[in-house]
Amino acid sequence: MPEASLITAKGLTVSRGKRVLLDAVDFEILPSEALTLIGPNGAGKTTLIRALIGMVPYSGTLTRRKGLRLGYTPQKLPLEQLIPMPVDRFIALSGERNRARRREMLARCGAEDLQDSQMAALSGGETQRVLLARALMRQPDLLILDEPTQGLDSPGEARFYELLSDIRAETGVAVFMVSHDLHMVMAQSDRVICLNQHICCSGTPGVVAEDPSYLQLFGPRAGIAPYQHHHHEHCDHD
Amino acid sequence: MIDPFLLKAALAGLLVAWVAAPLGCLVVWRRMAYFGDATGHAALLGVALAMSLSMPPLVGVVVVASAMALTITFTTRSGFAADTMLGVFSHAALAIGLVAAALLPGVRLNLINTLLGDILTVSNREIIWIALGGAVILAVMTAAWRGLLNATLSPELMAAEGGSLIRDKLIFTLSLAVFVALSMKLVGILLITAMLILPAAAAAPLARSPERMVAISALIGSVSVLGGLWLSWEADTPAGPSIIVVASLVFVLSALGPRKN
Numbered sequence: 418m419p420e421a422s423l424i425t426a427k428g429l430t431v432s433r434g435k436r437v438l439l440d441a442v443d444f445e446i447l448p449s450e451a452l453t454l455i456g457p458n459g460a461g462k463t464t465l466i467r468a469l470i471g472m473v474p475y476s477g478t479l480t481r482r483k484g485l486r487l488g489y490t491p492q493k494l495p496l497e498q499l500i501p502m503p504v505d506r507f508i509a510l511s512g513e514r515n516r517a518r519r520r521e522m523l524a525r526c527g528a529e530d531l532q533d534s535q536m537a538a539l540s541g542g543e544t545q546r547v548l549l550a551r552a553l554m555r556q557p558d559l560l561i562l563d564e565p566t567q568g569l570d571s572p573g574e575a576r577f578y579e580l581l582s583d584i585r586a587e588t589g590v591a592v593f594m595v596s597h598d599l600h601m602v603m604a605q606s607d608r609v610i611c612l613n614q615h616i617c618c619s620g621t622p623g624v625v626a627e628d629p630s631y632l633q634l635f636g637p638r639a640g641i642a643p644y645q646h647h648h649h650e651h652c653d654h655d
Numbered sequence: 656m657i658d659p660f661l662l663k664a665a666l667a668g669l670l671v672a673w674v675a676a677p678l679g680c681l682v683v684w685r686r687m688a689y690f691g692d693a694t695g696h697a698a699l700l701g702v703a704l705a706m707s708l709s710m711p712p713l714v715g716v717v718v719v720a721s722a723m724a725l726t727i728t729f730t731t732r733s734g735f736a737a738d739t740m741l742g743v744f745s746h747a748a749l750a751i752g753l754v755a756a757a758l759l760p761g762v763r764l765n766l767i768n769t770l771l772g773d774i775l776t777v778s779n780r781e782i783i784w785i786a787l788g789g790a791v792i793l794a795v796m797t798a799a800w801r802g803l804l805n806a807t808l809s810p811e812l813m814a815a816e817g818g819s820l821i822r823d824k825l826i827f828t829l830s831l832a833v834f835v836a837l838s839m840k841l842v843g844i845l846l847i848t849a850m851l852i853l854p855a856a857a858a859a860p861l862a863r864s865p866e867r868m869v870a871i872s873a874l875i876g877s878v879s880v881l882g883g884l885w886l887s888w889e890a891d892t893p894a895g896p897s898i899i900v901v902a903s904l905v906f907v908l909s910a911l912g913p914r915k916n
Contacts (some may be wrong), residue, residue, distance in 0.1 A: 471814050502869055506865070
């Protein structure tokens with residue numbers, strides 16, 4: 418095992434009853450890299466994340482670098498409508514007692530005006546900024562983001578990726594992100610893993626985009642922005 | 656001069672209302688009203704078993720209610736919807752308790768008092784038990800409060816931050832089981848869930864932070880206890896249901912009132 422990797426998975430397998438959700442998945446997450454996980458619905462992306470954060474039992478091995486600090490943003494907070502929860506209090510629940518530091522991090526994530534708002538009243542983009550601020554409070558080595566741009570419009574999505582790329586440049590934090598949207602994300606990633614129960618293919622965005630198993634899963638329209646034209650040369654239908 | 660029975664009942668009732676506030680808020684936030692019902696209903700079987708074995712009823716209630724709460728919490732889903740399963744557990748527990756109370760030797764149970772509460776006959780010793788048990792629940796919940804809130808908001812987030820979900824579940828379920836034992840005397844096993852969720856639900860539209868909601872809910876619980884006891888004293892109505900009637904009125908007022916935001 419290379420000493421440098423933050424997380425190494427070998428033969429990671431998760432089953433529920435007779436169904437195999439993840440089948441002998443091998444991968445590693447390297448320091449400071451932006452790694453994106455893509456795959457169709459039901460491919461096991463969420464299961465993989467849940468295994469990484471210790472929510473589901475698995476077989477195989479999952480090794481974390483010693484002392485690894487993890488930041489995580491869930492897709493959404495399902496019960497937020499029921500709990501009165503001001504943003505600043507939510508950030509404090511990460512364990513950060515220093516109000517000035519909480520305020521600073523919210524400002525860093527473009528959410529300084531939101532500290533007294535209720536979590537339930539935030540828009541999708543605002544929620545993601547607040548979740549990101551909370552994840553960063555822990556000064557993580559690795560951020561795990563579960564579909565952070567789901568439900569955002571295109572400008573909101575672009576702003577979120579811009580923020581993320583600034584933060585990466587500043588802190589060198591590695592990002593492991595689950596995503597549906599292929600264009601933006603793949604342009605932002607160092608490496609891409611394409612999952613469908615097992616790992617279909619992985620590599621740089623360019624390599625994955627040309628991979629037959631990727632094209633089979635996502636169809637020939639799933640072009641990655643910079644490579645789009647090359648793709649269309651391969652297409653002979655639709 | 657206020658009657659000493661009434662004073663004792665008020666003291667016991669207020670203690671229960673204060674302990675109910677944080678637990679009730681968690682039950683409301685987590686959508687676990689049915690879970691509270693099932694745990695509460697299991698208490699009847701606990702009382703019957705304890706009497707039959709000549710043990711203190713409170714011990715039987717804590718044991719059986721804990722067993723019920725832990726079974727539900729750690730039973731993996733079985734192909735039925737969660738509310739169906741909880742309904743099955745809850746009503747089976749109530750029915751088994753009723754049958755056991757009739758069948759087991761040595762059980763002499765005032766069914767109405769067990770089901771609806773009997774706070775006007777609360778003894779000094781019972782008040783001490785309520786105070787001690789309540790203090791333990793409040794101390795544990797205060798110590799674990801941040802974790803309880805995190806597990807409520809997002810179990811995934813809590814796990815990722817290194818928190819223990821099992822510890823959270825144990826604290827929540829065992830606190831609930833002990834609370835069932837403490838509150839039985841006040842509202843009876845049929846209305847335990849009402850004592851938990853009505854004040855919390857009435858507090859929800861008025862609160863802007865989780866702790867504020869707990870505080871308001873404790874206040875509404877206290878008003879309900881005092882109002883219900885007064886109603887019971889004046890109109891000779893059963894005390895437990897009278898408390899819940901007052902809590903329901905407060906809930907309606909709060910729900911009709913102006914919204915924050």
